[in-house]
Amino acid sequence: MDRKWRQNLHIEAPEGWLNDPNGLCYFDGFYHVYFQYSPGTPKGEATRCWGHYVSTDLLSWKYKGIVLYPDIPEDRNGVFSGSAVAFNDHIEFFYTGNVEEEGPYDYVLEGRGANVITVTSSDGDKMSAKKVLLKNSDYPDFCSCHVRDPKVWIENGIYKMVLGARTVDDKGSVLLYEGASPDSFRYAGSLTIPDMGYMWECPDMFTLEGKTFLALCPQGTKRGEFSFQNIFHSGYFNLDGEKLSGFEEFDYGFDFYAPQTFIAPDGRRLLIGWMGIGDDAYTNPTIGLGWQHCLTLPRELTVSPEGKLLQNPIRELESLKRSSRKIEGEAWESLPFEVSAAGFADRATVTISGASVSWDKESGILSLRLNEEGYGRKVRNLKLSSLENVLIIADRSSLEIYINNGLYVMSTRFYPEYRQVRVATEGASAEVARLRLNDTLIAIGEALIDFIPDKKGCEFYEVGSFSPATGGAPANVCGAFSKLGGKARMITQLGNDPFGDVITRTLNDAGVDTSCIRYTSAANTALAFVSHTVEGKSTYSFYRNPSADMLFEASDVTSEMLDDCYALHFCSVSLGDFPMKDAHRAAITIARRQGAIVSFDPNLRFMLWDDKEELKHVIQEFIPDCDILKISDEELEFITGTSVIEEALPSLFTGNVKLVILTKGKDGADAYTASVKVASAGRAVNVVDTTGAGDGFIGSFLWKLKSSGIGREEVSSCPVSILKECLDFANRFSAISVQRKGAIPSYPELKEM
Numbered sequence: 161m162d163r164k165w166r167q168n169l170h171i172e173a174p175e176g177w178l179n180d181p182n183g184l185c186y187f188d189g190f191y192h193v194y195f196q197y198s199p200g201t202p203k204g205e206a207t208r209c210w211g212h213y214v215s216t217d218l219l220s221w222k223y224k225g226i227v228l229y230p231d232i233p234e235d236r237n238g239v240f241s242g243s244a245v246a247f248n249d250h251i252e253f254f255y256t257g258n259v260e261e262e263g264p265y266d267y268v269l270e271g272r273g274a275n276v277i278t279v280t281s282s283d284g285d286k287m288s289a290k291k292v293l294l295k296n297s298d299y300p301d302f303c304s305c306h307v308r309d310p311k312v313w314i315e316n317g318i319y320k321m322v323l324g325a326r327t328v329d330d331k332g333s334v335l336l337y338e339g340a341s342p343d344s345f346r347y348a349g350s351l352t353i354p355d356m357g358y359m360w361e362c363p364d365m366f367t368l369e370g371k372t373f374l375a376l377c378p379q380g381t382k383r384g385e386f387s388f389q390n391i392f393h394s395g396y397f398n399l400d401g402e403k404l405s406g407f408e409e410f411d412y413g414f415d416f417y418a419p420q421t422f423i424a425p426d427g428r429r430l431l432i433g434w435m436g437i438g439d440d441a442y443t444n445p446t447i448g449l450g451w452q453h454c455l456t457l458p459r460e461l462t463v464s465p466e467g468k469l470l471q472n473p474i475r476e477l478e479s480l481k482r483s484s485r486k487i488e489g490e491a492w493e494s495l496p497f498e499v500s501a502a503g504f505a506d507r508a509t510v511t512i513s514g515a516s517v518s519w520d521k522e523s524g525i526l527s528l529r530l531n532e533e534g535y536g537r538k539v540r541n542l543k544l545s546s547l548e549n550v551l552i553i554a555d556r557s558s559l560e561i562y563i564n565n566g567l568y569v570m571s572t573r574f575y576p577e578y579r580q581v582r583v584a585t586e587g588a589s590a591e592v593a594r595l596r597l598n599d600t601l602i603a604i605g606e607a608l609i610d611f612i613p614d615k616k617g618c619e620f621y622e623v624g625s626f627s628p629a630t631g632g633a634p635a636n637v638c639g640a641f642s643k644l645g646g647k648a649r650m651i652t653q654l655g656n657d658p659f660g661d662v663i664t665r666t667l668n669d670a671g672v673d674t675s676c677i678r679y680t681s682a683a684n685t686a687l688a689f690v691s692h693t694v695e696g697k698s699t700y701s702f703y704r705n706p707s708a709d710m711l712f713e714a715s716d717v718t719s720e721m722l723d724d725c726y727a728l729h730f731c732s733v734s735l736g737d738f739p740m741k742d743a744h745r746a747a748i749t750i751a752r753r754q755g756a757i758v759s760f761d762p763n764l765r766f767m768l769w770d771d772k773e774e775l776k777h778v779i780q781e782f783i784p785d786c787d788i789l790k791i792s793d794e795e796l797e798f799i800t801g802t803s804v805i806e807e808a809l810p811s812l813f814t815g816n817v818k819l820v821i822l823t824k825g826k827d828g829a830d831a832y833t834a835s836v837k838v839a840s841a842g843r844a845v846n847v848v849d850t851t852g853a854g855d856g857f858i859g860s861f862l863w864k865l866k867s868s869g870i871g872r873e874e875v876s877s878c879p880v881s882i883l884k885e886c887l888d889f890a891n892r893f894s895a896i897s898v899q900r901k902g903a904i905p906s907y908p909e910l911k912e913m
């Protein structure tokens with residue numbers, strides 16, 4: 161998959177189509193975001209499911225897979241939008257089961273079913289059986305068959321629910337339900353107001369700072385001079401008893417719809433919307449790349465002195481800010497970044513690539529204009545009495561423009577060709593700050609199929625059959641990082657063959673991002689047949705003459721592949737005299753430029769080298785390029801000429817090397833920086849299979865290092881206590897791994913640790 165235009169800070173579907181955010185909640189230490197998902201169809205033709213993302217910090221999101229499919233008659237045409245209520249030990253979900261009958265129906269008054277369905281989950285992923293709570297016959301008579309998008313919350317111990325509806329005479333309406341439990345929901349009235357369209361979707365009701373708001377998405381509102389500029393809209397009323405007043409749009413840009421709010425553990429009310437709209441005239445060029453749409457960044461809601469909602473980017477974003485600088489006229493900056501502007505002259509403009517925000521005090525109009533980078537998006541105008549400040553969050557293909565402390569927001573997709581864009585200001589003072597999200601472990605090198613022998617303690621020719629298992633050290637390292645809950649991405653090339661398919665599937669199942677795997681017909685996926693003799697010696701027979709991974713070239717490496725890189729990890733198997741070696745160099749150069757850690761585990765495989773001196777030479781060549789070097793006691797002498805680590809260290813601390821980790825099998829591991837040594841004792845365990853144990857060690861070490869907040873700049877001065885924790889963690893991780901068969905399947909998840 162081409163990663164061009166992939167966002168860094170925003171939730172996107174792994175591929176295919178995404179629309180509304182659903183089921184937003186905080187549960188069991190994680191923020192959970194579900195979303196309307198049509199996998200495989202970037203234009204959204206496939207029936208909607210719910211995809212699932214989790215995060216501990218609202219910044220770094222990890223995809224967990226599809227959790228709800230249309231699989232009962234009552235939701236057979238789509239698991240539509242809905243919400244979640246989180247308890248201590250489980251989550252309750254409520255969604256619309258969409259049904260479209262076959263026949264000559266109009267699907268407004270006849271032929272369409274909209275069922276309120278509930279499921280529960282104790283982990284956010286595995287769902288209970290579905291239970292239908294309400295069917296169309298349960299809704300009031302004035303409703304058409306369009307009734308959907310349950311938003312449920314608990315107030316004073318009572319379950320409350322709002323549903324969006326279209327009445328039989330084509331008016332938007334919100335239905336209220338209440339009950340002591342979801343089973344006893346009963347209709348408790350409806351809310352509506354004249355001239356607000358024919359349908360209200362995605363309602364939300366909440367009280368903030370003593371004021372009650374009813375949010376909803378009206379369809380069919382009349383376009384005004386400065387209002388309702390899109391095809392469908394989204395906004396909120398103030399709600400006083402049953403009286404709705406003062407509708408305000410949430411967003412005045414091109415791309416915003418179907419927001420939902422929820423409460424963070426610290427009490428903040430956060431809003432996430434879909435940064436897209438159905439059926440609009442403009443397009444998104446990512447369709448051609450296999451996916452479409454993203455969600456907005458989470459916004460913090462507060463109330464202005466006038467009783468309006470203020471939306472501002474979550475404060476967590478502050479932690480991503482790097483190298484803030486004033487823009488003098490113009491600057492070139494690499495997306496994603498934040499621009500804050502104030503001190504506006506009577507006419508002022510802030511330009512980011514092909515998008516400009518311009519202010520004209522005389523007319524009081526703030527305009528957002530896009531050139532061809534808008535793919536059909538041209539201009540949106542906003543009328544203001546004054547312009548105080550503008551805060552723009554620019555990601556790879558979107559802008560969110562917060563105006564006057566968040567009283568107005570304009571969101572839009574835009575598609576600059578390159579990540580490096582021109583930022584310019586006129587008549588305003590502005591500052592730009594890089595936003596860096598270094599959260600992904602990226603490994604480059606081989607992913608292959610290990611063929612595991614059916615019996616051990618025999619010669620290779622005595623093995624009867626071999627079973628396939630996904631392996632390759634870099635792939636295993638990704639698997640370890642990912643199983644612990646981290647984000648990992650594999651860069652390699654596989655053959656267009658069934659074994660390549662097996663590897664992709666296994667990595668996907670382990671949660672590894674496979675979007676940067678290339679496929680070729682010029683060679684097959686690498687294979688390795690293994691046997692274990694009585695003396696415990698392993699014999700490998702590699703099928704790599706050449707294999708697809710070896711043919712991956714430097715020119716195949718794009719900077720997008722290294723997006724969000726926390727650490728780039730590589731080994732020596734792919735450093736032979738073939739194109740993949742230069743691909744490593746290219747990836748290391750980009751990772752360095754992005755401030756990522758470079759991690760190297762030589763992981764010697766002598767049988768792959770005709771000339772061992774060449775192997776030694778290439779390892780010595782690559783060591784100075786890494787920040788973290790992991791070697792095993794068995795490799796030390798070959799690489800350095802001495803088996804005494806203290807004697808070897810001076811030759812290992814060359815170039816960028818800041819940390820050397822020595823693994824000693826059952827005797828534990830040691831870590832050395834230039835100034836300190838930390839040791840972690842081994843543990844006696846019943847060894848079943850050591851396959852991938854070393855990869856699990858470094859993968860889990862890097863995961864723990866990242867979780868401890870240690871980035872490249874902190875590695876050399878990393879506190880001893882943190883180093884010790886990371887080593888102990890990795891030791892425990894690999895001790896669990898060796899007690900089970902295989903590499904990735906043997907790795908524990910975080911809860912087991």
Ligand code: FRU
Pocket residue numbers: 179180196208240241242256308309361362417418438
């Ligand atoms: C809003 C919406 C919802 C519906 C969902 C289906 O964008 O139309 O009303 O539940 O999308 O994907």
